[in-house]
Amino acid sequence: MQSSMYQAFGLILKSEIILPELIVQESNKPADVQIVVCDLTKPQSMLESPGAFVQVEDSGVWFHVQGIAIYQICNGNEIRVSPYSGAKQDQVRLFLLGTCMGILLQQRRILPLHGSAIVMDGKAYAIVGHSGAGKSTLATALMRRGYPMLSDDVIPVKLTEAQHPLVAPAYPQQKLWKKSLEAFDVATNDLHPIVKREDKFILPVKAAFYDQPIVLGGVFELTCHDHQGLECAPAVGLEKLRILTEHTYRHFLVGQLDRTAWHFQMAATIAGKIKMYQMNRPAEPFTANELAEMLLDTMKQKEMTI
Numbered sequence: 001m002q003s004s005m006y007q008a009f010g011l012i013l014k015s016e017i018i019l020p021e022l023i024v025q026e027s028n029k030p031a032d033v034q035i036v037v038c039d040l041t042k043p044q045s046m047l048e049s050p051g052a053f054v055q056v057e058d059s060g061v062w063f064h065v066q067g068i069a070i071y072q073i074c075n076g077n078e079i080r081v082s083p084y085s086g087a088k089q090d091q092v093r094l095f096l097l098g099t100c101m102g103i104l105l106q107q108r109r110i111l112p113l114h115g116s117a118i119v120m121d122g123k124a125y126a127i128v129g130h131s132g133a134g135k136s137t138l139a140t141a142l143m144r145r146g147y148p149m150l151s152d153d154v155i156p157v158k159l160t161e162a163q164h165p166l167v168a169p170a171y172p173q174q175k176l177w178k179k180s181l182e183a184f185d186v187a188t189n190d191l192h193p194i195v196k197r198e199d200k201f202i203l204p205v206k207a208a209f210y211d212q213p214i215v216l217g218g219v220f221e222l223t224c225h226d227h228q229g230l231e232c233a234p235a236v237g238l239e240k241l242r243i244l245t246e247h248t249y250r251h252f253l254v255g256q257l258d259r260t261a262w263h264f265q266m267a268a269t270i271a272g273k274i275k276m277y278q279m280n281r282p283a284e285p286f287t288a289n290e291l292a293e294m295l296l297d298t299m300k301q302k303e304m305t306i
Helices: 089-107 135-143 178-183 238-246 260-273 288-300
Strands: 004-008 011-015 033-037 052-057 060-065 069-074 078-083 111-120 123-128 149-159 165-167 173-177 192-194 197-204 214-224 231-234 275-281
Touching: 060 089, 069 089, 078 089, 089 111, 089 149, 111 135, 111 214, 111 260, 123 135, 123 149, 135 149, 135 173, 135 178, 135 288, 149 173, 149 260, 165 260, 173 178, 178 197, 214 238, 231 288, 238 260, 238 275, 275 288
Parallel strands: 011 033, 033 078, 123 214, 214 275
Antiparallel strands: 004 011, 052 060, 060 069, 069 078, 111 123, 111 149, 149 165, 165 214, 173 197, 192 197, 231 275
8 A cells, every 4th residue: 555754743654544634744764653554353342342442452552433443553653543444534534643643652752742832932832731621722812923833632742862842843733613713703614523523623724833843931731710710820849740740642541551650750851941830711701812912921021930
């Protein structure tokens, strides 16, 4: 089967699956990761599990999404994909570029944070939080103010030889709720909804994408609590470790992948190098623009607690 070369997450991917979301790799550099299509057979108990199912074995990490595909992520350098008959290619790619890549990054000892990364003042700033917190919406508000995006959903962070955290660009695409798109006056007629989520859409952002690795300058944790209102405060001490740990993409796999010691050391090193903040918004009304201004005002402060 013919393969194509791409770059994403700071890696070169050689894929038998066409990945139109990614940037085509033009150089002759060897691939870091092989993505192959093959026939994977797992025990019936796994295949009958509802929804998505992850299983860690010596042979790699098995990831099953019923009706879409079985995936096997091996040694940080190979992803095997066995699509179900009739599965839509965009659905197969959604999980391949999300959960599969998040697992592969952990295998490679690259920290995958769950959030959006924006470039501001020559550094990357990650907006992390749980699903529904408004990470991508806040990132969009910043992008509309001229700040390019590095990543949405999975943010790959590794350390340089000097132990500085470096963020690699993922790929030029966002996932946004219909409510957010409407608030930004973006029509959804020509956008594709995410699998089984008709109110969340895929939004290409090639014109606002930053495609080079850049040092991580800070992390903003975004929460949504009505009783607190709009707030932004520095995170210090152990709270910084809690944020990096809690918002590691698929963090429940860290122990199963034997990455606990590495993950703690990585989080501790990053926490000592960057500024971190906790931001809160109410569920209603739409506050992404006010949050963006609050974040930018925080960035303008001359002294920020590390």
